[in-house]
Amino acid sequence: MxxxxxxxxxxxxxxxxxxxxxxxxxxxxxxxxxxxxxxxxxxxxxxxxxxxxxxxxxxxxxxxxxxxxxxxxxxxxxxxxxxxxxxxxxxxxxxxxxxxxxxxxxxxxxxxxxxxxxxxxxxxxxxxxxxxxxxxxxxxxxxxxxxxxxxxxxxxxxxxxxxxxxxxxxxxxxxxxESPRRGTEFVFRKITRGAALIKMGLAKELKLGNLDAKRDWCxxxxxxxxxxxxxxxxxxxxxxxASGETHSVRELVQTAFDCVGLNWEEYVSVDPNFYRPDEAVQLVGSIDKIRRQLNWEPQYPFKQLVELMVDHDLKELSEAQ
Structure with a gap:
């Protein structure tokens, strides 16, 4: 062993x-x-x-x-x-x-x-x-x-x-x-949690930083x-x-709110206080080496990951009520 x-x-x-x-x-x-x-x-x-x-x-x-x-x-x-x-x-x-x-x-x-x-x-x-x-x-x-x-x-x-x-x-x-075990201070979970809270009537708005910022999420x-x-x-x-691809915060927001059947533009506002000083920098990783040498690649695409986390947050909030 x-x-x-x-x-x-x-x-x-x-x-x-x-x-x-x-x-x-x-x-x-x-x-x-x-x-x-x-x-x-x-x-x-x-x-x-x-x-x-x-x-x-x-x-x-x-x-x-x-x-x-x-x-x-x-x-x-x-x-x-x-x-x-x-x-x-x-x-x-x-x-x-x-x-x-x-x-x-x-x-x-x-x-x-x-x-x-x-x-x-x-x-x-x-x-x-x-x-x-x-x-x-x-x-x-x-x-x-x-x-x-x-x-x-x-x-x-x-x-x-x-x-x-x-x-x-x-x-x-x-x-x-990301995952359902991610802290809510991180933007991905903040968004999926926020969409779930609004859907359930537990919140009225979600404040975010730069919606055009892009990230490599897996x-x-x-x-x-x-x-x-x-x-x-x-x-x-x-x-x-990495995932080898980027998605914007805006795309993440739209996908999360689509999961709960809401128009994100009615609930999301931009707060400059949430901007990061290096927001213009976009990071995306090449996974050519790990794919070639270890035969590894992500099994969960972006949309599936968002849906998984929104569903988790909805379930968790429902059980807490």
Missing amino acids: KKALITGLTGQDGSYLAELLLEQGYQVFGLVRRSSSGNADRISHLSGTVEILSGDLLDQCSLMDAVSYAQPDEIYNLASQSYVPLSWTQPALTAEYTALGVSRLLESIRRCKSDARFYQASSSEVFGQPDESPQTERTAFRPRNPYGVAKAYAHWMTINYRQQYGLYSCCGVTYTH YAKDAVRAMWMMLQQEQPDDYII
Whole structure:
């Protein structure tokens, strides 16, 4: 039986990855930072099937203890401060978790389980304002926010440990990926949730930023499947994980409101306060390499993903009443 350790278990990706690994017959350990308020809603259904270990990316000793105890074959680092706007108000904390936390984890692997295979969750934010589109694994990094800067550091440290120490370490450059487990502060879920709230008479309007902004969106379940596939290869390598296509916020809004039979123009207003400073930048990933070498591609197209999330939000709100 293979053993895997997941950091960020309580997050969207961590919970889906745990499900996938359990289906594959793994023994799964999850590293969870202890806090006074619980944050286990996404993994409550996994109780008794995943062994929870206490640890924190800020604490080297706790990481070494976790790796030494679990002796995992595979380690997936999905933990970070991942909300871009927050990285501007808390840049130092973002660096500690998202950048230096990866150094601590890599060093723990090197010292305690050097034959473990390591996956680092990189991000399209490392490209920032790219000089080519679509972006490939060779596109230069030009991050434009503290989160992207921290992810760039973590990305290169992962590669350096692979080159310097021979660790099996990979980076998956994930573009925006969504699911019903996504936080409502992120625009995709904000929109699907907003459409459901308005349909049920629980809200009257939805305020958004730039409707012409475009994103490369895919389903979180597709993304975690790619993460797992990366660690099953003979040699470690880095891959872009994306849908390979872009859709505008306007298109997302229209699709979501079509799902509930409403005209979005009657309910949606634009608020400049929600504009991002780099809104003109459009990121789209080329999935040629991962499709060619791993035979991976998204299984959920854009419209199906929107419908899935709107249906979930409608059901959740109905059950809450």
